[in-house]
Amino acid sequence: MTTMSEAVTDVVVVGSGLLGLSTAFELLNRDLDVTIVGPRTGEHNGQASRAAGAMLTVFSEVEATHAPDRIRLEVAQRLIARTGYQAWLDRIGEASGRQVPLIPGVWVIGNGYGTDDTAHLKAIAAAAEAHGSPAEFAAPGDVAGLAPQVRASEALWLPDEASIDPGALVEALTTILSAHRRCRWFNSAATGVHEHGEHLAVQVADGSTVLAAHLVLAAGAGVTGLLDADLAQEVAAPPLRSGRGVSVVVRAPFALPAAVRSPNRGFACGSHMVPRADGRVYLGATNRLSTEPDYGRRATLDELATLMHDATAELNTTLRDAELIEVRVGHRPVTADHLPLFGRTGHPMVHLATGTYRCGVLLAPHAATIVADGITSPGSTAEHPYSPRRQVHVPALQELIATSTRGLVEMLCQPGGSLPAGSQELLERFLGAALHEIAAGSSPRAVAVRRLWERAPMAECLPLLLDAAGRIR
Numbered sequence: 202m203t204t205m206s207e208a209v210t211d212v213v214v215v216g217s218g219l220l221g222l223s224t225a226f227e228l229l230n231r232d233l234d235v236t237i238v239g240p241r242t243g244e245h246n247g248q249a250s251r252a253a254g255a256m257l258t259v260f261s262e263v264e265a266t267h268a269p270d271r272i273r274l275e276v277a278q279r280l281i282a283r284t285g286y287q288a289w290l291d292r293i294g295e296a297s298g299r300q301v302p303l304i305p306g307v308w309v310i311g312n313g314y315g316t317d318d319t320a321h322l323k324a325i326a327a328a329a330e331a332h333g334s335p336a337e338f339a340a341p342g343d344v345a346g347l348a349p350q351v352r353a354s355e356a357l358w359l360p361d362e363a364s365i366d367p368g369a370l371v372e373a374l375t376t377i378l379s380a381h382r383r384c385r386w387f388n389s390a391a392t393g394v395h396e397h398g399e400h401l402a403v404q405v406a407d408g409s410t411v412l413a414a415h416l417v418l419a420a421g422a423g424v425t426g427l428l429d430a431d432l433a434q435e436v437a438a439p440p441l442r443s444g445r446g447v448s449v450v451v452r453a454p455f456a457l458p459a460a461v462r463s464p465n466r467g468f469a470c471g472s473h474m475v476p477r478a479d480g481r482v483y484l485g486a487t488n489r490l491s492t493e494p495d496y497g498r499r500a501t502l503d504e505l506a507t508l509m510h511d512a513t514a515e516l517n518t519t520l521r522d523a524e525l526i527e528v529r530v531g532h533r534p535v536t537a538d539h540l541p542l543f544g545r546t547g548h549p550m551v552h553l554a555t556g557t558y559r560c561g562v563l564l565a566p567h568a569a570t571i572v573a574d575g576i577t578s579p580g581s582t583a584e585h586p587y588s589p590r591r592q593v594h595v596p597a598l599q600e601l602i603a604t605s606t607r608g609l610v611e612m613l614c615q616p617g618g619s620l621p622a623g624s625q626e627l628l629e630r631f632l633g634a635a636l637h638e639i640a641a642g643s644s645p646r647a648v649a650v651r652r653l654w655e656r657a658p659m660a661e662c663l664p665l666l667l668d669a670a671g672r673i674r
């Protein structure tokens with residue numbers, strides 16, 4: 202029996218970022234009743250979706266050091282998302298009366314800032330060509346808006362990539378969902394979930410309870426800890442951490458017709474500028490792993506300094522005169538194997554739409570389809586490589602140290618780029634050797650380092666390990 206403060210629905214979606222809203226939109230299109238629990242109004246501090254550059258980067262996320270299997274898998278999934286993106290935006294435009302323009306093309310530039318830019322650009326071009334997409338090398342002088350301090354040595358034009366304004370997309374989806382007669386929206390946080398007879402019960406911070414046949418957890422980095430202990434055990438979701446990113450929007454003193462980015466480096470998505478409406482330009486982005494995301498913490502001066510320095514040095518020196526319009530912080534949800542979590546979990550009523558890390562704006566409609574398929578055709582997505590029931594490969598600490606000290610040194614060198622000739626390799630080798638020794642030891646320092654790695658077993662954890670190793674005596 203339900204009480205006055207209980208609502209019953211087919212599906213409750215927890216989280217109101219792009220993953221939650223896209224999934225709700227898809228479920229409504231399949232004639233289900235949907236209840237969203239998550240902030241609709243307010244500042245949306247910490248939300249990744251509104252902080253994103255929102256480049257639709259199918260190929261330019263590829264790194265030369267990625268394993269061929271991983272490149273094949275991720276590029277294929279991103280390509281599915283990209284192929285249907287314009288049609289999805291058209292559907293949203295029609296239903297909301299708000300058009301979200303897609304700006305075609307992304308430039309990737311290589312320069313002396315990155316130790317491996319030439320190799321990365323080659324790997325990106327090879328991935329595009331392997332999937333029949335054009336990738337055209339050009340002179341850096343041909344890149345509109347590029348006027349850096351550090352001379353670019355090469356440029357790659359990817360006409361099939363694109364960018365959008367994620368704020369406009371969130372607003373358009375919000376318009377549709379707020380007005381939809383089969384959608385209810387609690388403008389509040391979920392505080393817990395437990396089983397309740399044949400339903401799942403979601404508690405809402407405003408005191409309400411929502412009962413549902415299915416639950417979609419799309420609360421980004423906030424997913425962790427929502428389920429009660431029994432449910433969490435059955436769901437058995439792979440652990441989720443978050444990469445905190447800071448970005449800004451400025452009024453730039455130059456025209457920017459298409460996004461320009463460097464390759465990934467130092468565990469981040471490089472420096473990039475993305476055109477927005479009315480001559481505004483987005484600049485991104487930092488990436489720092491947090492084991493417990495703090496949604497209330499604003500951008501630090503160090504994060505802003507890194508962003509500004511790299512943007513003026515690598516992209517356009519006149520950004521120094523740009524007018525600052527907005528600063529955003531977002532927590533990118535990420536798993537240990539860096540692959541998303543889409544679809545049914547170990548519990549038949551609990552589904553995940555998260556773990557999208559740096560590609561969630563691109564992947565949102567694809568995720569929504571997979572999650573909705575798992576609800577309307579149970580079992581149909583069980584074998585999907587992004588299924589939460591997959592075996593997540595957790596790299597050993599020694600393996601991470603061996604493969605990722607270069608990224609660590611690149612990150613330590615920010616802002617400003619590189620150390621004197623030869624010193625970078627020297628530091629890389631020394632840090633690798635020192636971390637190996639510490640990790641293998643039995644001192645309190647070694648125990649603390651291993652404990653930290655157990656909480657976040659991924660390459661992005663190395664800066665935290667370095668910090669922890671230095672603090673403990």
Ligand SMILES: Cc1cc2nc3c(=O)[nH]c(=O)nc-3n(C[C@H](O)[C@H](O)[C@H](O)COP(=O)(O)OP(=O)(O)OC[C@H]3O[C@@H](n4cnc5c(N)ncnc54)[C@H](O)[C@@H]3O)c2cc1C
Pocket residue numbers: 215216217218219220221238239240245247248249250251252253254255256257258389390391392419420421422423424427445446447448485486487530531532533534554555556557558559560561562563564
């Ligand atoms: C700086 C930056 C740049 C990026 N650039 C790109 C890019 O160029 N291209 C791209 O494709 N992707 C990019 N991304 C990644 C992309 O933004 C994310 O993968 C995606 O937005 C994640 O969406 P989400 O809905 O899962 O999470 P979020 O957008 O973080 O939304 C989660 C929502 O859940 C809410 N929530 C949390 N806890 C609760 C709770 N208990 N109850 C209810 N609601 C809760 C939060 O308030 C939040 O609104 C970028 C991310 C960042 C931070």
